[in-house]
């Protein structure tokens with residue numbers, strides 16, 4: 001039951017929720033391929049899993065490169081004897097690529113837009129394309145995408161991020177339809193504000209970071225930031241045998257953020 005013996009490929013697994021999911025999945029008895037552009041941190045995650053008695057391999061992969069995606073799934077399938085779960089977790093946010101000027105509409109840099117869409121939206125599609133031949137051979141195959149509360153509502157300074165995550169929510173449903181005949185389930189998780197490096201980068205891009213985080217978390221009915229391990233539990237649940245009837249779902253894990261409405265002071269009005 002659960003995910004014992006399942007073979008996971010997790011992109012963006014060197015840090016944050018990807019790393020937390022890699023560690024938790026391995027503790028629950030899965031084999032895990034850690035994929036990332038950050039070689040040092042990715043190797044360290046795989047090594048820490050092996051030291052704890054789990055089975056894990058690191059494969060360097062830039063998810064925006066189709067050839068590297070194909071090499072990732074080929075490598076992962078040869079290390080693990082197949083693939084059961086493709087976890088499209090790698091993600092970037094606009095503010096990582098420039099100062100505040102770079103993320104206003106009038107000065108928005110096209111290269112930033114293209115990069116965010118490529119990593120967050122295009123890569124899950126082409127990773128799915130590469131992985132489907134392997135997933136078809138699995139007894140309980142699924143694809144799990146990183147969507148967001150930003151899939152459904154806007155936030156300041158996240159033009160490309162919000163657009164990409166809106167796309168991921170519908171990509172999830174469209175892939176679920178397309179892959180249903182092969183028995184491959186496709187779901188996403190939609191976190192609120194989770195305490196990871198991505199949020200730390202976003203904080204650094206705004207003039208009043210503490211106020212911003214206070215504002216965000218003040219819309220969490222559970223009054224704190226989310227923890228990456230809590231999201232990891234959801235991903236493992238969605239992959240597991242207990243969820244065989246769950247398909248095409250964008251599953252909120254947001255401390256209740258989207259259960260109600262926040263106020264204009266978030267954007268200084």
Ligand SMILES: NC(=O)c1ccc[n+]([C@@H]2O[C@H](COP(=O)([O-])OP(=O)(O)OC[C@H]3O[C@@H](n4cnc5c(N)ncnc54)[C@H](O)[C@@H]3O)[C@@H](O)[C@H]2O)c1
Nearest residue numbers: 012014015016017037062063090091146148193194196198
């Ligand atoms: N942290 C949050 O509050 C939050 C909320 C909602 C959704 N999400 C989404 O969840 C996912 C994980 O977020 P996180 O906060 O753990 O992020 P993070 O920044 O902690 O980790 C992201 C990982 O992705 C890797 N990565 C970036 N570009 C890559 C590329 N081209 N190829 C391969 N790997 C790449 C990074 O090296 C990093 O290890 C992302 O898709 C993010 O958008 C995060």
